[in-house]
Amino acid sequence: MKLEKKDVLFVIGVSAVYCSLAAGFSLVSTILPDKMVLTNPIEYGSLSLKEITGHFAWGVVAAIVTLRVRYILLGGFLAVLIDSDHLIGLLHVEGIPRMGHSITFAIVAVVVLMLVFHKNDYRLGAIVGTSILTHVSYDIFSTEYGFPIFTPFVNKIIQFPREDWVLFEIVAIAIIGIVSFVVTRKESIEKSVPTQ
Ligand SMILES: [Zn+2]
Numbered sequence: 782m783k784l785e786k787k788d789v790l791f792v793i794g795v796s797a798v799y800c801s802l803a804a805g806f807s808l809v810s811t812i813l814p815d816k817m818v819l820t821n822p823i824e825y826g827s828l829s830l831k832e833i834t835g836h837f838a839w840g841v842v843a844a845i846v847t848l849r850v851r852y853i854l855l856g857g858f859l860a861v862l863i864d865s866d867h868l869i870g871l872l873h874v875e876g877i878p879r880m881g882h883s884i885t886f887a888i889v890a891v892v893v894l895m896l897v898f899h900k901n902d903y904r905l906g907a908i909v910g911t912s913i914l915t916h917v918s919y920d921i922f923s924t925e926y927g928f929p930i931f932t933p934f935v936n937k938i939i940q941f942p943r944e945d946w947v948l949f950e951i952v953a954i955a956i957i958g959i960v961s962f963v964v965t966r967k968e969s970i971e972k973s974v975p976t977q
Contacts, residue, residue, distance in 0.1 A: 788851040791898070795855055798897055799909065800862040802890055803881040807866040810876035815936040819876050822867040832923065836860045839919040843953040844908055847961045852908050856957075859912035860919070877936055882920070882928035887913040907960035911953035917941075918949035 810816060837857040844856025866881030880886060891910045898905060917928060927938040 782848065782850050784850045784854075788854075791851055792854050792858065795894060795898060795905065795909075796858045796862055798894060799859050799890060799912075800865045802893055803863050803886065804865040804868045806886050806889060807869040807876065807880040809933060810869070810880045811874050813877055813933050813936055816875040816877055819870040819874070819878055821873075822870045832864075832919075833861050835919045835923055836864070836916055839915045839922075839950060840912060843911060843915045843950060843957055846954060846958040847904055847908070849904070852904050852957075855905075855908050856912065856915065859909060860916045863912055863916045877929050877932055878938075879928055880932060882913065882917055883930055883932045884913075885931075885933060903960050903964050904957075907957045911956050914949045914953040914956075918946045918953065921949065922946035 837860060840856040840858070840860030841853055844853045847853060847856075863881045863886075866879055866886075869876055869880075870878075887910050890912075891906045894909045895902060895906050920926075920928070921941050921943055926943065927940045929936055930939045931937070
């Protein structure tokens, strides 16, 4: 496993687009029904060093099965950057908190990032899609239990019992593992067929 310059650029590029997407997606909530007053993330102290480290670790652990540094790093970074959906709290508007912590955001992020970067990079798709799972896993594990999982269709904050954190992490590892296995197999079959 080694890290080349193109991997670094890839990780930075994906992280930047993903971060803007999470922040942008939360703006949608200002036009949804059931909106509420959002807490200011700075006063509230929503991202401590402990939380950043925790989210990063949870993301990295799930992405290790790819055996590729660029995806392992992305697993960590994206699981942290999804919290840019808290930035909307700085605007003093009404909305729904933690819009990025939802299935819709996961789908939107996978589609947008695969279109922007590589349409056939299924490992990237798996890492982006599961970043929501590893993130929520650590949130449940540490302090928070409720998320608008089905927003913008059902804008209720769904609560999870604390022990569910394991489930979220295991599902993330399983998805990344299966996708990586299939892609690696396909690549090795293509390599073994001589091209003329
Ligand atoms: Zn969170």
